[in-house]
């Protein structure tokens with residue numbers, strides 16, 4: 001019999017709401033967001049730009065902008081509510097147990113420190129390794145992320161490396177302490193297509209090898225489809241649908257998901273048949289309808305204005321939040 005690793009819930013975001021107080025009003029960026037991730041699972045979060053994907057990532061990591069306020073909810077990591085622990089404890093967990101791979105690798109790296117040293121800094125902050133062992137581990141990590149000639153590259157500065165190489169370094173930094181959860185927020189934006197695939201392959205290969213839970217945030221449905229076990233679809237600060245990847249593509253239940261799929265280029269699709277999603281995301285500062293997709297939706301009815309939204313279970317672990325889902 002083949003060995004199957006036990007999956008258990010590692011992260012449980014429970015009815016999380018986040019607001020930003022701005023001079024022009026309160027932005028209700030996330031409302032009642034619940035997300036579960038099991039150990040070893042690769043979960044994708046998809047949705048148009050502005051739907052709240054990064055805000056969710058920052059809230060989980062405890063690095064929300066100062067204007068951002070968590071107004072309700074819990075973020076349970078291995079049973080501990082990250083919103084209740086001391087800042088110093090959270091800082092200790094960050095980088096060690098949960099880590100993040102960002103959209104802009106150059107901005108995440110210190111331009112005036114050698115990349116090998118930057119990896120050692122993380123190891124020094126979170127492990128008891130002696131200096132020699134830290135150097136060995138840094139070299140090992142550089143070769144793990146397939147940076148050729150690690151002992152020479154150890155001494156390189158970020159601006160001596162290409163964008164793809166910098167992203168490999170930030171992956172090495174994120175994985176330095178073998179975290180249990182990694183959040184990759186648009187990790188391939190700005191990279192050319194070949195490098196994108198190499199970086200994604202690398203993240204997924206390392207995640208699988210170390211049984212790490214991975215939250216992959218992307219506006220690119222094609223990338224999400226290729227790499228994720230399960231997908232979460234966000235629209236304007238709400239989760240509208242969650243399902244296994246294949247199930248979501250074969251039977252999208254939420255009108256937004258169906259439109260998102262229809263708007264996504266794929267190798268077999270004729271570009272002329274791509275259908276753009278009508279309208280724009282609503283302004284999150286104003287009065288918002290119960291369903292934030294209501295004004296863009298061709299299935300909407302008066303029910304959508306009257307009945308509070310509830311998540312419905314359709315089929316096998318397929319969740320949709322809509323009054324008129326596709327059956």
Ligand SMILES: Nc1ncnc2c1ncn2[C@@H]1O[C@H](COP(=O)(O)OP(=O)(O)O)[C@@H](O)[C@H]1O
Pocket residue numbers: 020022027029047048049050051052053054055056065067068284
């Ligand atoms: N610091 C901030 N101040 C005010 N509004 C913000 C701030 N950060 C994000 N937002 C708002 O929160 C919403 C979600 O943003 P974001 O999570 O960055 O979207 P995504 O990552 O899905 O593109 C947007 O309406 C954005 O304008």
Ligand SMILES: [Mg+2]
Pocket residue numbers: 053054055185186
């Ligand atoms: Mg973002």
